[in-house]
Amino acid sequence: MNTEETLQAVPASDVRTASKDMLQKQLYAIFTQPTRGLHPVFAGIQEHLKFQVSLEREGILFAAGPMWTDDEESWEGDGLVVVRASSRQAAIEIAERDPMHKSGARTFSVRPWMINEGSTTVRLDFSSQSFEIL
Template identity: 70%
Template sequence: MQEETTPQALPVDDVMAASKEMLQKQLYVIFTTPVDGIGPVLACLEEHLAFQVALETDGILFAAGPMWTDDEQSWEGDGMVVVRAASRAEAIEIAERDPMHIKGARSFRVRPWMINEGTMTIRLDHSSQTYRIL
C-alpha cells in the first residue's frame, strides 16, 4: 500500500480553478528592507513618499506603508508596497525606480499576490462631506 503525501506546492492553474468564483485580482507586493539601518531610509524618505504619491496618482499604487516590529512598538525602516502591474517583471521595474532602491537605502523583493477574498468599506456622509474607511 502506497502512502499518500501532501504536495509541497500547487500549480497556479490548479489554484485558479479552485477559486474561479472569486475575484482573482493579480497584484504584486514589494517587500522593502533597510540595507544599512534606518539612517539612509530617513534620508530618502521625502523623495520616496513623493514617488509613492506619483504612483498613486497614476493608478499604479494599490496600498503602501511602513511595517512595524512584531511587538508593534517601533519601526526599523521596513515597508510594503502593493502595485498594479501587468507582470512581476513590470513590478520589479516599478520597484527599481523607487528612490529608496536607487540610492541603496533599501533592498526589495517582489511577490505576486492574488486577491480572492476580503472587503473594503468606505462610509461617505453627504451632510458633513466626510468619509471614513471602515
C-alpha cells in the first residue's frame, strides 16, 4: 500500500503561490447546455448572438463558442463562454442576462478559471488592412 497521501484539493492561495511568476489572470468559464433539445436554442440564437456581441463590445467577453462532439462532426448544444468578471457571482449575473438562459432554452454552470500560460498571435497586414488570428 502506498503511504504517500493523495491530495484531493488544495487552497487556491497555494496554487497562486506555486505559480507566482505566471500571469494569474482570473476569468470565469460559463458552461452552457440545452434544456429541451435544440429547437428552442435555434429559435433564440439571434438574440443570444446579439447579447454575446454586446458583451464583446463592453470588454466583458474573452471568448465564446460551441463545443463539438468528441468526433468533431456535430453539435449537441453545449457551449463555453469565458468572461471577465469581478467574482463568480458577477459571472453568474452575466450568464443570467443571456437570452438563452432567461428563456429557459439553456442552463449553465460557472467555474472560476485562472490563466497562467498561453499566447495569442495576431497578424496585421497594413497593405490589405486585414488581420488573422494565428
